[in-house]
Amino acid sequence: MARDLLGCILWRRIGRTLLAARLVEAEAYLGANDPASHARRGLRSPRNESMYLEGGHAYVYFTYGMYYCLNVVTQERDIAEAVLLRAAQPLEGIQIMQKLRPKARKESDLASGPGKLCIAMDIDRDLDGESLDGKRLFITRGTEAVAGDEIAVSPRIGVDGAPEAAHWPLRFFLAGNRYVSRRSVK
DNA sequence: TTATTGATTGACT
C-alpha cells in the first residue's frame, strides 16, 4: 500500500477551498507485530483507536507535543496496519499552503515531512477516523504514472526506539524527488 | 504517582 500510494493525489477540502498534493514518500507500519508501530503488541487506546478501523480511514496522531501526522489505515477492521504519509508535492492551493506554513521558504519544503504535510494541509485530530473517501479528505490516482524503478526503499525514519525493527525496509519514496523529507538519506 | 519517550521540526554551532 505504501508503494502504491506514491504518485497518488491527496486532496483536502476546507470550505470552498481545495488543496491537493502528490504523494512522494510513505512508510508502512505493520500493526501488532511491528515494534515501531503505535499498535505494537496489540496496544489500543483512544489515541490510536482509528488504526483499528477498516482500511480507507485516516489515522491522525499528535506527537512530540506539537505536530500531527496523517496515516492511511489499510487492513480490515481490528487489524491495526497503516501507512504514514511523509511527504508530498503541492499541486493545488499552493498559496494557501504557504500561508498555513510560513516557515517554509521554498515550495519544496511546504510538505517535505509528515508534520509539515499536516500543517500545510491543515490536518489535525479533528480529521482522525475520517473516511479517506469523504468530503474533507480524499485520495485519487495520480495523472503522472510512477515507474517501478523510480521507487526507492530504505529503513523508516525515527524508529530508533525499536532497534529490532530499525532496519526494516518499509520506507518508500520517489528516488531523487526534491519534495521528499530528507534529501541526504538514500 | 512520577518518569520516560517519542512514526518531528527548526534554530543554532
Added chain:
DNA sequence: GTCAATCAATAAA
C-alpha cells in the same frame, strides 16, 4: 553536527 520545544501515552515505581 547539537539541541530545545512541548505533551500524551506508556512504563516504572
